Amino acid sequence: MKAVTWRGVNEIGVEDVPEPTILNDHDVIVEVGLSATCGSDLHLMGGYIPAMRGGDVLGHEFMGRVGEVGPGVTKHQVGDRVVVVSFVGCGKCWYCREGLWSLCDNGNPNPGLTDALWGQGIGGCYGKFPLGAxxxxxxxxxxAQQHGHRYIPEILDRMSRDEVKTEHLATHVMALDDGPEGYRMFKEKEDGCVRAVFRPGG
Amino acid sequence: MELTATTTVRRPVAEVYAFWRLLENLPTFMEHLDEVRTTDEKTSTWTASAPFDRTVVWEALVIEDVVEERIAWRSTEQADVPNEGAVSFLPAPAGAGTEVHVHLVYDVEAGKLGKAVAKYFGEEPHQQLDDDLRRLKQVLEAGEVVRSDGAPWGKQARKEFPQHPAQPMTAEERREVLGA
Amino acid sequence: MRANCWAGRDEVEVREVPDPAVLNSRDAIVRITSTAICGSDLHLLDGYVPTMQDGDVMGHEFMGEVVEVGPGVDPTRLRVGDRVVVPFPIACGACAACAAQLYSCCENSNPNAGIAEKMFGHPVAGIFGYSHLTGGFAGGQAQYARVPFADVGPLKIESELTDEQVLFLSDILPTGYMGAEMCDIQPSDVVAVWGAGPVGQFAMDSARVLGAASVIAIDKEPYRLRMAEEAGHIPVNFEEVDVRSRLLELSGGRGPDKCIDAVGMEATHGSAHIHAFDRVKQAVRSETDRPHVLRQAIMSCRSGGIVSVIGVYGGTVDKFPAGAWMNRSLTLRTGQCHVQRYMTPLLRRIERGELDPTRVITHRLPLEEAPRGYAVFKNKQEDCEKVVLTP
Incomplete structure (x- = not known):
């Protein structure tokens, strides 16, 4: 399948990569209908987040149809139309139960890395912080990183009542093949670009 | 020279407007004003302390008066430092008091005292108007301009740097400061 | 009258100064019966708070008897002869901050608001004996003090409680309590408190009173840790163990749910190297505060927890762990204590015997010996925890 990938600092490409498969019983495979650029992707692009590797598939804002479900999945069926929350939350640990989904104890297979960065060493530090004020x-x-699972039902509800609208933010809808160009326009704020949105279906 | 400043006073619009409209009240919180005397509905005589112990006097005319909304005034032709000002009163959100928006213009290019006045205001002319509005708040909310041992002068606090030490004044100093 | 005055960096001196008089209509004059030296007075002594002047009367923890009231003081609230504890923030009772019970942010009580605004973005309330930045008000380490807005702040003591039992309602007991209250303590919470000075001790006691599962005291002075242990808290000496590992052990690997920084800008650190880095930066004023404790509290706190800061900070800090704070959903709560909000409820807790503020007092000295009191307190000599002065 085609995917937008990180190749190096400020280098985005489109390449053929293997299709994803069910690895854990609670996985589903989503056929992506739309996928968006995010401001935080620019931190990855610029090389500000450590531990990126060439070939990493970008994108944490997407939706589509469920194409396959793992044997442990009860909530979704093949064909369901879904929006996927960017954070992987297990739904079972203390944090998920408290609604603090982005802090899930079990969703990150590399907890040692973030532990070192945010729990122990002095990582992600800010100089001249006005603590006196x-x-x-x-x-x-x-x-907080967003605890998306907590807010999506309410936001969907508000959308259905027209209290919240987001369509106007998708200023540039393009084919997935144009991913690198989309990221460039998004980064340079060219042509009034607020969000580049990709259609993998073309 | 154009100055704007804003504050929110936790009192009803009617009260804040009425306090300002009685122009005699302005010297209680405006540092540079010694006295305002109204002569009729629209005209008044303003006295201010100027640099080098001088006093300036000018006539002012209320040119706009919308009850509980806005007051505007300007000096008449003979003023040493032509000036004009306007104040608007807006209800703060959720009935939390009154927003006071002040806009003052001093013509420091014209008039014989303009340069001296510009110098008097210093590099941060905003500071004085900000402090004036802080004192307006003190008077309307807390009843009077607050004094400390270090800054006992009330509205003239800014003049005193370095300040009086933060220890009680002698009887003599007190007489000088309080004029009693 | 006699008063303990700031006489330059590292020097205080008891001098003869004029008696205070009523300057504003809602002032009262209080004859001081007991007053104390606060840890934050050491920041003034050490010269970390700008705008101190020679001759400034020190002290913001005091109580005594009302001997004179201004004409504007509401007689139903305060009269001559009343015995009162005076809260350290001066608050008008009428502005938006006071209406929201944010007394230490009072918008009307600081005549030098313009200076404070330059430093913090907004002005802060006037404080007794705490530099010209907070108004230039004479302090309470003296025989008498002038108390502005006397019908708002001072708490009347009508029971037989001793001065020593109620004196700390002026600052450190409410400050410690607010540190714990800001933690929104749940029955399952492990609470860690950095600093076993008087404010830290009261934060620990308050966390227990508010229902914490366990309370941990972190310090390096054995006598202070002993004092915390005797009060039922778990001591951790940061010079002997790795704090984060020990905290994980004491909290089932989760990290303390709530962390309280009761140290502030002059923290020392287990690692001499990091301390030296901050010390040098502080000395050349490129960083005004030394924030080891805050860094360690943020790093140790379990994700989604609360870090409550009651130690005093005045300026800017370097290496603020913004990544940990953001990615781990931490909440940082802080403030100078809104003392007026807590005085009456805490007086009730003292009356009911739930809190015993006298347990931190180690030194009782006459006012004339204030300089010696500052020296033993600052240098942690004679196992000094808290000095009370009698004028």
Whole structure:
């Protein structure tokens, strides 16, 4: 199948890669209908996130139809139309049960890496942080990657009532083959590009 | 020179407007003003301290007065430093008080005192207007301009740097500061 | 009157100064019966807080008897003869911050608001004896003090409780309590407190009172850790063990659910190398605060937990672990204590015997010996934990 891949710093390509297969009982395979560029992909593109390798398939915002389900899956059936949350949450651990899906204990097969980066060493650090102002003005700082599973039902509900719209943000819809060009336009904010969205189906 | 500043006072619009509309109240929080005396519905005489212990006096005319919304004024032709100002009062969201938006213009190019006034305002002319509005808040919310041992002068706090030490004043210093 | 004054970096001196007088209509004059030296006074002593001037009267923890009130003081709230504990933040009671009970952010009590605004983006409340940045108000390490907005802050003590039992309602007991309260403590929570000074001790006691499963004390002074242990908390000496590993052990591998920084800008660190790096940067003022504790608290806290900061910070810090904070959904809560909010409920807890503030007092000195009190407290001599001064 075709996929947009990271090849090196600021180098995006389209290549043929093997099709995914069920590896765990709770996997499904999604036939991607639409996939979007995200601002955080630019951090990957620019080489700011360590541990990227040439050939890594990009993209964490996508939706499509379920093409295959693993033997442990009960919630979805082949043919279901689904939006996929970017974070892999197991749904069983303490964090997932608390609604803190992006902190899932079990969704990351390489926990040692992030542990070293964010739990122990001084990784992802910010210099000249105005802590005095934070302290004296009694500010509360809340940080989080999105706990998408928690919010999607409500957002879908609001969309059905027209309270939330996102279509206008998909300014550039293009074929997956144009992935590198889409990422370039997105990064350079060319031609009013807010989001490049790819159609793997052409 | 054009200055704008905004504050939110936790009092109803009617009260904040009425306080400002009584122009005699302005010197209680505006550092440079010594006195405002209204002569009739629209005209008033303003007295301000200028650099080098000088006093400037000018006549001002209220040119716009929309009750509980907006007041605008300007100096008349003879002013040493032609100036104009406007203040708008807007209800803060969810009834949380009154937003006070102030806009002042001093013509420092014209008039004989313009340059001295520009110098008086210094490199950060905004600071004085910001401080004026802080004192407006103090007067309307807390009843008066707050004094400390280090900054006992009330509205003239900014003049005192380095400040009086943060220890009580002597009786003599107190007489000088409080004028009593 | 006699008053303990700042006399330059590393020097305080008891001097003769004028008696205070009423300057604003809602002032009261208080004859001070007990006053204390606070850990944050050491930041002033060490010269880390700008805008101190020679002769500034120190002290923001004090109590005494009202001997004079201004004409604007509401007589139903305060009268001459009342025995009062005075909260350290000066608050008008009328602005939006006070209405939201954010008393240490009072918008009207700091005549030097313009300076504070330059430093923090917004002004902060006036504080007794705590530099001109917070208003230039004379402090309470003296025989008398002028207390502005006297019908808002001071708490009347009408029971027979001793000065020592209630004095710390002025600052450190509410500060420690707020540190624990900001943690939103659940029955399953393991709470770790960095700093076993007086504020840290009270944060630990408060975490227990608020229902934490266990409370851990982190420090390097054996006598302070002993004091915490005697009060039922688990001691961890950061000079003897790797803090993060020990915390994981004590929390089933999860990491403490809630972490409290009760140290602030002058932290020392188990690793001499990192300490030296920050020390040098602080000395050349390229970094004003030394944030080891905050870094370690953020790194140790379990994902989705709360890091509560009550140690005082004044400026900027380097190497703030923003990646851990963001990716692990941490919440950072902080503030100078909104003392007025906590005084009455904490007085009730003292009356009911749930909290015993006197347990931290190790030194009782006359006001004249304030300089010696600062020295033993700063240098942690004579197992000094808390100094109370009597004018």
């Amino acid at each position: 934070v302290m004296n003005k009694a500010l509360t700082l809340r940080g």
